Amino acid sequence: MLRISGVHTFYGNIEALRGIDIEVNEGEIVTLIGANGAGxxxxxxxxxxxxxxxxxxxxxxxxxxTRAPTxxxxxxxxxxxxEGRRIFPHMTVMENLQMGAVTADPAHFDEDLERAFxxxxxxxxxxxxxxxxxxxxxxxxxxxxxxxxxxxxxxLLDEPSLGLAPMVVKKIFEIINEINEQRGITVFLVExxxxxxxxxxxxxxxxxxxxxxLTGSGADLLxxxxxxxxxxxxxxx
Amino acid sequence: xxPRPALDVPAxxxxxxxxALVMLGLTVGLVGxxxxxxxxxxxxxxxxxxVAMACGLAFAGRIALILLREKRPRRVLFASTAYAVVVAxxxxxxxxxxxxxxxxxxxxxxxxxxxxxxxxxxLAAAFALRAAWMEWRHRRFPGIKERDKAMDAMGARVQxxxxxxxxxxxxxxxxxxxxxMVDRRLLDIAVLVVTYIMLGWGLNIVxxxxxxxxxxxVAFYAVGAYSFALLAINFDxxxxxCLPLAGMLAATAGILLGFPVLRLRGDYLxxxxxxxxxxxxxxxxxxxxFTGGPDGISGIPKPTFFGLEFKRSASDGGExxxxxxxxxxxxxxxxxxxxxxxxxxxxxxxxxxxRIRKLPVGRAWEALREDEIACRSLGINATNTKLxxxxxxxxxxxxxxxxxxxxxxxxxxxxxxxxxxxxxLAIVVLGxxxxxxxxxxxxxxxxxxPEIFRELQDFRMLTxxxxxxxxxxxxPAGLLAHRTPxxxxxxxxxxx
Numbered sequence: 001m002l003r004i005s006g007v008h009t010f011y012g013n014i015e016a017l018r019g020i021d022i023e024v025n026e027g028e029i030v031t032l033i034g035a036n037g038a039g040x041x042x043x044x045x046x047x048x049x050x051x052x053x054x055x056x057x058x059x060x061x062x063x064x065x066t067r068a069p070t071x072x073x074x075x076x077x078x079x080x081x082x083e084g085r086r087i088f089p090h091m092t093v094m095e096n097l098q099m100g101a102v103t104a105d106p107a108h109f110d111e112d113l114e115r116a117f118x119x120x121x122x123x124x125x126x127x128x129x130x131x132x133x134x135x136x137x138x139x140x141x142x143x144x145x146x147x148x149x150x151x152x153x154x155x156l157l158d159e160p161s162l163g164l165a166p167m168v169v170k171k172i173f174e175i176i177n178e179i180n181e182q183r184g185i186t187v188f189l190v191e192x193x194x195x196x197x198x199x200x201x202x203x204x205x206x207x208x209x210x211x212x213x214l215t216g217s218g219a220d221l222l223x224x225x226x227x228x229x230x231x232x233x234x235x236x237x
Numbered sequence: 238x239x240p241r242p243a244l245d246v247p248a249x250x251x252x253x254x255x256x257a258l259v260m261l262g263l264t265v266g267l268v269g270x271x272x273x274x275x276x277x278x279x280x281x282x283x284x285x286x287x288v289a290m291a292c293g294l295a296f297a298g299r300i301a302l303i304l305l306r307e308k309r310p311r312r313v314l315f316a317s318t319a320y321a322v323v324v325a326x327x328x329x330x331x332x333x334x335x336x337x338x339x340x341x342x343x344x345x346x347x348x349x350x351x352x353x354x355x356x357x358x359x360l361a362a363a364f365a366l367r368a369a370w371m372e373w374r375h376r377r378f379p380g381i382k383e384r385d386k387a388m389d390a391m392g393a394r395v396q397x398x399x400x401x402x403x404x405x406x407x408x409x410x411x412x413x414x415x416x417x418m419v420d421r422r423l424l425d426i427a428v429l430v431v432t433y434i435m436l437g438w439g440l441n442i443v444x445x446x447x448x449x450x451x452x453x454x455v456a457f458y459a460v461g462a463y464s465f466a467l468l469a470i471n472f473d474x475x476x477x478x479c480l481p482l483a484g485m486l487a488a489t490a491g492i493l494l495g496f497p498v499l500r501l502r503g504d505y506l507x508x509x510x511x512x513x514x515x516x517x518x519x520x521x522x523x524x525x526x527f528t529g530g531p532d533g534i535s536g537i538p539k540p541t542f543f544g545l546e547f548k549r550s551a552s553d554g555g556e557x558x559x560x561x562x563x564x565x566x567x568x569x570x571x572x573x574x575x576x577x578x579x580x581x582x583x584x585x586x587x588x589x590x591x592r593i594r595k596l597p598v599g600r601a602w603e604a605l606r607e608d609e610i611a612c613r614s615l616g617i618n619a620t621n622t623k624l625x626x627x628x629x630x631x632x633x634x635x636x637x638x639x640x641x642x643x644x645x646x647x648x649x650x651x652x653x654x655x656x657x658x659x660x661x662l663a664i665v666v667l668g669x670x671x672x673x674x675x676x677x678x679x680x681x682x683x684x685x686x687p688e689i690f691r692e693l694q695d696f697r698m699l700t701x702x703x704x705x706x707x708x709x710x711x712x713p714a715g716l717l718a719h720r721t722p723x724x725x726x727x728x729x730x731x732x733x
Contacts, residue, residue, distance in 0.1 A: 074616030
C-alpha cells in the first residue's frame, strides 16, 4: 500500500534520513521504533511531502507521491495524527472534528461523527469544550478522531503515547488496534514506547540515526536481545 | 494574608539617620554657604535652614523607601501624597489663590528654588504612585493570573450580552440620523466611525480569523478609492457599478500581494505587508499621468439614490432626490444617505464574516491561525486558504475605499499613509482578534471619542496612547478576546 524506497531527506545540510526502505501492506499495523532524533517523525512527514525526499520514492497505492504537495497527498486517503497532537486549542472538539472532515464528502459527516464518538465516547461529552481544555489523553483521542474523519485508508500516527499516563497509553493502543481490526484501516505507527507498539504491530522496523537497522514481526523484535537492550530493559515489563 | 513581622524601628531610624548624615555631608558645604551675587557684597550668607530641610527630607525619604521595601505602602502613600499636594499648592499659590492666602502658602515651601521644590514633589509623587500601585495590587487583585481570569469572565459576559446588545446597537445605528440630539457634525463623525468599523471588520478577516498580521491594509483601501475615482472619472461610471469593480480590483491586489508573501509568517509577513502599503502609496504619488500624483483626484461623483442626485438642482436633465420625493432641499439629506450607504456596506461585511466563519473555508482560516502544520496534515491547502483570506479582506477594504472616495469627493496619497493601517489594526487588536462587537467598541473608542473631543487638541492623542497602553496591560488579547464557537452544542454538527 505504502512503499518507501531509498528515501533520503535533508534538513539543509543535515541528512536526517539515509536511504530508508519501508513497506506497509494493506490491513497491517506497522510500527517504527527508534530513539529521539532517529528520524522517525521526519519519515512520517516525508511521506506527507513536508519536507520532500531528496532521493528515493514514496508510492501510495502504486502512485508516486514523492513530489506531490501535502494537501494532495492527504486527499489520496492518508491521514496523519501529527507529533504532539496539534489539535486546535481554541476551537471546540466539534470544530476540531469538522476540520478533520474538510477533505471528506460532507454527506457522510454525521455518520463519521457517530463513529468517532462511538470510538471515543468521552469526546461526545466534551464536544462543545475547547480543545485546549482537554486532558492530554483526551487531546490524543481527539487528534486520532480528527484524523479518522477524512475516512483514510492509511493512518499515520506519530507518537500517540507521548506524555500520557500508562493507563491512558494502554487505552490508546487498544483503540488503535480496534481501528485496524474493525475498520480495516492500515496503520503506520511511529513510537518510542517500544513495548506497547511492538505488541500491537504485525511488522516492525527499528530506526537508528536515519537508517533502518532491524526489521521483523512485532513478536520477533520484542524477543530480539538487541531491541530488548536498547528499547525495553529498565521499565515496562 | 500571613501576619507580618514587626518593624525593627531602631534599625530603620539608624539607616535613615545615616542617610541624613550623608545628606548633611553633601549639602553643608555646597548649600549651606553662599557668596551673594553683586558687587560690594562681601559677607558670607548661610543657609542652614535649607541644609536642615534637605537632611529632614532625606531622612523621611529613606524611611519611605524602607517601608516600601517592607511592603507597607499605606503610610508612605498618605504621607507622600500629602507632601506632594501641599508643596505643589504652595508652589502654585500665586496663580491659584488670593495674595493674602499666597502669603501663608509660601511659608510652606521647603526650599526657595522652584526647581528644587518641583523635584521633591516629583519624587514624592513617585513614592506615592509606587505605594498606591503596591497597595492596590495587594488589596484588590491578588495576582495577574486571577485578574486576567476575572477580565476573561467579564469579556465572556459582554460577549453573551451582545445577543441583546448587538441588535440594540444596530437599532441605534439605524435610527441615529433621526435622533433629536444628532446634528450634522455628529452624523459626520458617525460616518467616519462606521467607515472604520467596516475597515476593522474587513481586516478582522485577515488578522482576526486567518491570523495573518497585515500592516499594509491601507493599500487595499487606497486601491479601492483610486479604482473608483479613476473609473468614475475616465469612464463615467456610477458609484454602484464601480463599487463591486473596485472591490474586485482590491481583491486582485490582495492576491498579488498574497502570492509572494504566503511563505512568510508572523513578523516577516507584517514587514512585507508594511512594505506593500508603502509601495502602493509611493506609486500613487509618483505615477503622475495616471493618478495625478500629489495633486490627487478631485471631482469624484457622489453616490446617487437609484439615479437621483443629492443636489440643490439636478445636472443636465436628471432629477434630484428632493424633487422626486417632493421634499424641501436639505444638505443634511446627503449625509444621511451617505451614512446609510456605509452602514449598509458595513453590515454586509459583518454578516459576511459571521457567515463565513461557519463555512469550511472560514473554519479553515481559524484553524490556520491556530496551527498551520495541523492544517496541512488535514489536507488543507494552506496557500489557497491564505490567499482567499487576503483577497476577501482586501475586497472589503477596497469597497470601503470607494466609499471614502465618493464621500470625500477628493483623494490623494496623503489619505493612505501607514498611520491609517496602524489605526485600523489597532481597532482590531484592541477589540480582540476575531471579535465583531469588539471592533465596534474599539472603533467608537479610537475614532469616535478623539473626534468628539477634538477641542482638547493634543491631549486626545495622549489619551489615545494612554488608553492603548492600559488595554495592553490589562487585556493583552484585546477587549473582547473571548472566542465564540462557530457551532453550538444544540446544532449537533448537522450542517454540511
